[in-house]
Amino acid sequence: MRIAVVGTGYVGLVTGACLAEFGMFVTCVDIDKKKIDMLNNGEIPIYEPGLDVIVEKNSKAGRLKFTTDVAQAVKDNLVIFIAVGTPPKEDGSADLTYVENVARDIAKNMNGYKVVVNKSTVPVGTGQRVKKIIKEIVGDKFRFDVVSNPEFLREGAAVNDFMRPDRIVIGAESDEAVAIMKDIYSAHYLGEAPFVVTNIETAEMIKYASNAFLALKITFINEIANLCDLVGADVHKVAKAMGMDGRISPKFLHPGPGYGGSCFPKDTLALCNIAKEYGYNIKVVDAAIEANERQKLLMVDKILGLLGKEKKEGSLKDVNITILGLAFKPNTDDMRESPSIVIINELLKYGAKIKAFDPIAMENAKSIFGDSIEYSKDEYSAVEGADCLVIVTEWNQFRKLDMEKIKSLMRNHNLADLRNIYEPKKMREIGFNYVCVGRSKI
Numbered sequence: 160m161r162i163a164v165v166g167t168g169y170v171g172l173v174t175g176a177c178l179a180e181f182g183m184f185v186t187c188v189d190i191d192k193k194k195i196d197m198l199n200n201g202e203i204p205i206y207e208p209g210l211d212v213i214v215e216k217n218s219k220a221g222r223l224k225f226t227t228d229v230a231q232a233v234k235d236n237l238v239i240f241i242a243v244g245t246p247p248k249e250d251g252s253a254d255l256t257y258v259e260n261v262a263r264d265i266a267k268n269m270n271g272y273k274v275v276v277n278k279s280t281v282p283v284g285t286g287q288r289v290k291k292i293i294k295e296i297v298g299d300k301f302r303f304d305v306v307s308n309p310e311f312l313r314e315g316a317a318v319n320d321f322m323r324p325d326r327i328v329i330g331a332e333s334d335e336a337v338a339i340m341k342d343i344y345s346a347h348y349l350g351e352a353p354f355v356v357t358n359i360e361t362a363e364m365i366k367y368a369s370n371a372f373l374a375l376k377i378t379f380i381n382e383i384a385n386l387c388d389l390v391g392a393d394v395h396k397v398a399k400a401m402g403m404d405g406r407i408s409p410k411f412l413h414p415g416p417g418y419g420g421s422c423f424p425k426d427t428l429a430l431c432n433i434a435k436e437y438g439y440n441i442k443v444v445d446a447a448i449e450a451n452e453r454q455k456l457l458m459v460d461k462i463l464g465l466l467g468k469e470k471k472e473g474s475l476k477d478v479n480i481t482i483l484g485l486a487f488k489p490n491t492d493d494m495r496e497s498p499s500i501v502i503i504n505e506l507l508k509y510g511a512k513i514k515a516f517d518p519i520a521m522e523n524a525k526s527i528f529g530d531s532i533e534y535s536k537d538e539y540s541a542v543e544g545a546d547c548l549v550i551v552t553e554w555n556q557f558r559k560l561d562m563e564k565i566k567s568l569m570r571n572h573n574l575a576d577l578r579n580i581y582e583p584k585k586m587r588e589i590g591f592n593y594v595c596v597g598r599s600k601i
């Protein structure tokens with residue numbers, strides 16, 4: 160099976176490398192020559208555990224190639240995955256320019272039957288739009304099928320998620336296309352792969368519905384956590400007992416400073432926009448977006464409360480705040496929509512002096528905060544002279560800090576544990592003035 164993957168961003172590169180690992184011959188295409196040169200030199204432009212190993216292995220085996228020549232890639236391959244970006248426009252709707260450009264490139268270079276697979280997260284109806292664009296150019300000259308095959312990859316676990324997916328959604332309009340897609344994914348399975356075959360629109364909707372539901376789930380437990388803090392309950396016990404109900408499940412019930420990343424914020428907004436286009440207001444998702452924005456700001460209120468400071472400009476003048484964790488979650492260098500951005504910018508607004516440390520997102524953070532904050536080389540130097548330590552991302556290395564040492568390095572002993580990685584009682588025993596999310600009063 161010969162496959163082209165257009166777009167070597169996060170989704171495209173993981174898809175291309177993993178399909179090569181399945182034994183397919185894969186050509187990854189990108190218009191960014193610098194990126195392709197890097198990949199051809201064995202350098203990986205993104206941080207993703209395990210990806211470097213399979214890129215190297217499959218490149219050496221001749222199953223994985225990188226090129227800027229989209230025309231040749233279309234001509235040489237039967238299946239073409241579209242995995243280009245769909246960034247949010249100002250109004251929150253997805254910008255489809257890149258997807259549409261690739262559709263035109265495919266149409267112009269067609270030389271036989273092709274399966275065009277939408278891997279990018281695209282609004283419901285995009286599959287039909289891609290079909291129309293190609294049809295307008297190709298006419299009846301060549302047959303082709305458009306397929307929606309959404310990805311459900313988590314950053315930091317993408318290779319594993321691709322290799323062992325909970326489900327493989329195939330939205331298609333012909334048996335031939337379904338059979339080809341099943342062939343691609345079955346290569347990796349001994350038993351039957353977990354396929355869900357639907358029409359194109361359903362497959363597109365599954366992606367949005369799944370991400371919006373997960374965003375709702377996180378937001379729900381964040382709201383319950385906020386309430387737990389008010390009434391003196393322990394949100395971890397609440398979540399544990401809730402999760403024991405098989406209908407609820409224990410996953411994605413961990414409270415924190417709000418969800419971030421490239422998917423949940425973008426996809427929830429896009430879903431609301433799709434609904435609006437059809438004259439419908441999808442209220443629960445709207446509410447989740449609003450509550451998630453509020454969650455980030457409530458974290459700032461928590462910090463102000465901990466420090467006994469007012470919510471007004473200049474109130475944090477001469478206050479040193481240390482931020483541990485900048486990425487939107489551990490095991491990624493991705494800063495997109497990270498709660499740390501809102502939290503730090505708000506603290507700066509109140510006049511705080513910020514020192515920050517993240518194990519791998521520092522470079523990306525520098526391009527966001529510039530020299531408005533100070534960057535530390537590790538956790539301990541970051542807390543020197545601090546009045547308050549704020550843990551924003553739950554990197555494993557932050558879970559086993561020597562908290563006695565941390566305390567001795569700080570000027571004042573305030574700890575805002577926004578990922579609940581420490582035991583409140585223990586922290587108070589050490590002498591911290593401690594808050595977290597949903598266990599602050601236990």
Ligand code: UDX
Nearest residue numbers: 310311312313314411412413415418419420422487488
């Ligand atoms: C997500 C989906 O999991 C994936 O299926 C989809 O295709 C893309 O979006 P990702 O954005 O990589 O993946 O991260 P994920 O691990 O799902 O976490 C998203 C955000 O939610 C992070 O900010 C994380 O910290 C937060 N989160 C997650 C919580 O606050 N609590 C939880 O219980 C789980």
